[in-house]
Amino acid sequence: MNRQAQTVVLFLVGGAMVHAGTTDLYLRYVKAGLQPMVVGAGVVLMVAALATVWYERKRSNTVPDKEVHVHDDEAHVHREPRVSWLLVLPLFALILVAPPALGSYSALRTGTALQAPLAYPPLPSGDPVRLSLVDYAGRAAYDHGRSLGDRRIAITGFVALDAKGTPYLVRMALNCCAADAQPVKVGLTGEIPPVLQPDTWLELTGTYTDQRIKDPVNKGIIPFFDITEARPAATPRDPYDESWNS
Amino acid sequence: MSITKAAPPGAGPRDTEAPPDEAEGEEQGWQFSSPLVLTMLLILMVALQGPIRGAVSAPVMQSWMTVFVAVVVQALPFLVLGVLLSALLAVFVPPSFFVRALPGRPALAVPVAGMAGAILPGCECASVPVAGALVRRGVAPAAALAFLLSAPAINPIVLTATAIAFPGEPEMVVARFVASLLAACAMGWLWQRLGRTDWLRPPAHPSDEGLGKGAAFWSSVRHDVMHAGGFLVVGAMAAATLKAVVPASWLSLAADNPVVSVLALAVLAVLLSICSEADAFVAASLTQFSLTARLAFLVVGPMIDLKLFAMQTATFGRSFALRFAPATFVMAVASSVLVGAVLL
Numbered sequence: 001m002n003r004q005a006q007t008v009v010l011f012l013v014g015g016a017m018v019h020a021g022t023t024d025l026y027l028r029y030v031k032a033g034l035q036p037m038v039v040g041a042g043v044v045l046m047v048a049a050l051a052t053v054w055y056e057r058k059r060s061n062t063v064p065d066k067e068v069h070v071h072d073d074e075a076h077v078h079r080e081p082r083v084s085w086l087l088v089l090p091l092f093a094l095i096l097v098a099p100p101a102l103g104s105y106s107a108l109r110t111g112t113a114l115q116a117p118l119a120y121p122p123l124p125s126g127d128p129v130r131l132s133l134v135d136y137a138g139r140a141a142y143d144h145g146r147s148l149g150d151r152r153i154a155i156t157g158f159v160a161l162d163a164k165g166t167p168y169l170v171r172m173a174l175n176c177c178a179a180d181a182q183p184v185k186v187g188l189t190g191e192i193p194p195v196l197q198p199d200t201w202l203e204l205t206g207t208y209t210d211q212r213i214k215d216p217v218n219k220g221i222i223p224f225f226d227i228t229e230a231r232p233a234a235t236p237r238d239p240y241d242e243s244w245n246s
Numbered sequence: 247m248s249i250t251k252a253a254p255p256g257a258g259p260r261d262t263e264a265p266p267d268e269a270e271g272e273e274q275g276w277q278f279s280s281p282l283v284l285t286m287l288l289i290l291m292v293a294l295q296g297p298i299r300g301a302v303s304a305p306v307m308q309s310w311m312t313v314f315v316a317v318v319v320q321a322l323p324f325l326v327l328g329v330l331l332s333a334l335l336a337v338f339v340p341p342s343f344f345v346r347a348l349p350g351r352p353a354l355a356v357p358v359a360g361m362a363g364a365i366l367p368g369c370e371c372a373s374v375p376v377a378g379a380l381v382r383r384g385v386a387p388a389a390a391l392a393f394l395l396s397a398p399a400i401n402p403i404v405l406t407a408t409a410i411a412f413p414g415e416p417e418m419v420v421a422r423f424v425a426s427l428l429a430a431c432a433m434g435w436l437w438q439r440l441g442r443t444d445w446l447r448p449p450a451h452p453s454d455e456g457l458g459k460g461a462a463f464w465s466s467v468r469h470d471v472m473h474a475g476g477f478l479v480v481g482a483m484a485a486a487t488l489k490a491v492v493p494a495s496w497l498s499l500a501a502d503n504p505v506v507s508v509l510a511l512a513v514l515a516v517l518l519s520i521c522s523e524a525d526a527f528v529a530a531s532l533t534q535f536s537l538t539a540r541l542a543f544l545v546v547g548p549m550i551d552l553k554l555f556a557m558q559t560a561t562f563g564r565s566f567a568l569r570f571a572p573a574t575f576v577m578a579v580a581s582s583v584l585v586g587a588v589l590l
Contacts, residue, residue, distance in 0.1 A: 176524030
């Protein structure tokens with residue numbers, strides 16, 4: 001890849017990073033806190049491309065007699081491995097395909113990542129009280145629902161169906177990027193909607209139940225949720241649960 | 247094909263053969279130039295975007311692509327940070343600075359450089375280009391390598407993340423710090439005793455002579471991003487394949503035997519290529535494993551994984567990476583077992 005092509009690729013990769021960072025696209029892949037880094041890196045790459053063009057022009061304008069030397073130099077730059085071409089792959093993936101956030105496929109292959117919460121603060125007011133799925137699962141699994149009582153609770157997540165057809169509501173929890181995303185699963189019982197499509201987002205209202213199973217993948221606890229009402233929900237702006245990051 | 251493989255041993259980096267196709271291209275009238283190829287490729291991909299989207303709509307492909315893009319999007323900012331730092335070192339800091347800053351005896355310079363790793367806030371993608379710049383600036387390779395290995399593991403951001411991921415187990419943070427620093431220094435000293443300079447053959451770097459400081463700076467940034475970025479993509483593809491294709495349930499088979507569990511998590515750290523700022527959370531969720539096995543995961547991961555191996559090949563040459571990576575792996579596992587036995 002010669003210097004001109006390198007410049008174009010740099011500029012496009014930088015532009016793609018800025019595009020992903022300034023829309024909500026980056027939230028499908030990395031944690032929200034990385035936004036300044038993503039945008040900053042994109043800007044630096046674009047500036048590097050523009051600077052290359054600028055210095056190249058300056059050089060060809062002022063020192064035409066150095067042309068031979070430049071060619072000699074280029075021969076060495078040319079010997080950069082062709083592996084640089086691979087940089088067009090994430091470019092295409094990000095711009096043309098923009099793959100969705102991890103969903104039920106990954107969730108069922110990975111064990112539930114539920115950890116014991118540090119404390120069980122009293123529930124906020126409201127009926128139904130809105131809890132994050134991870135918060136509900138932590139209270140249900142490790143506090144045996146004591147802090148939940150018989151309050152009506154609303155949780156949001158996406159649907160996953162395992163090989164036996166058991167329905168789960170899942171939220172992927174993320175620490176840095178989607179490569180380390182891990183699911184927190186809640187089993188569903190009660191008024192389960194008749195048709196469940198994997199990866200659709202639902203807001204479920206219901207109550208705590210003491211039913212629980214062990215995740216077949218890592219023996220982690222999967223608490224259950226007794227549904228009284230289900231309705232479709234929009235995909236949240238940040239599809240991952242990042243409560244462990246704060 | 248990599249150039250370093252074909253180069254005869256002992257030859258300097260700059261005087262090896264020119265690539266045949268480029269040289270012949272100059273002779274012939276019709277050049278198959280890379281901008282032309284790139285333009286054709288871009289047009290082709292845009293024209294075919296419908297079929298491409300259809301082809302990757304299977305869940306396994308989507309999951310693969312998501313992890314692939316995620317690793318690249320997450321690592322690229324840190325790579326750019328490291329590349330900027332390395333370009334600053336290369337262009338604006340005179341070599342004499344390092345001669346004064348580091349102890350003259352390499353045996354002493356190694357631990358000093360290892361401790362200096364604590365001040366580079368970032369993950370492992372940043373430390374590779376910086377270490378490459380240090381070597382080019384005349385820092386003893388043993389010291390630069392100790393820095394390369396220790397920086398991603400012992401900086402404050404990573405240690406804080408470890409403390410958050412292991413609440414109530416502060417000894418895990420101490421163990422990670424000690425084991426990582428120990429392994430990094432041991433590798434530095436090992437290189438000083440056994441290392442040969444001709445293994446360390448950084449691929450040709452653009453010559454800065456005759457360029458202004460600004461031009462040299464941006465030329466270095468462009469070169470390093472293109473170079474290490476390409477290898478980063480290779481690492482991201484490997485990590486995505488592992489995450490999307492290999493079932494996690496295999497892991498639980500290894501958890502029962504103490505020796506196998508340490509090796510299994512060490513190998514997992516190499517394959518997963520997770521950023522060192524996030525690996526503590528993954529280690530914390532591997533609850534079926536012993537603390538020592540999880541320590542091995544935390545010590546090995548920032549020092550050597552698929553993504554790092556690819557980037558080290560880019561920065562230091564293949565013959566170096568092929569020797570350095572296995573030695574680092576063994577040293578990191580040994581160090582974590584030792585520290586785990588004492589502290590955990």
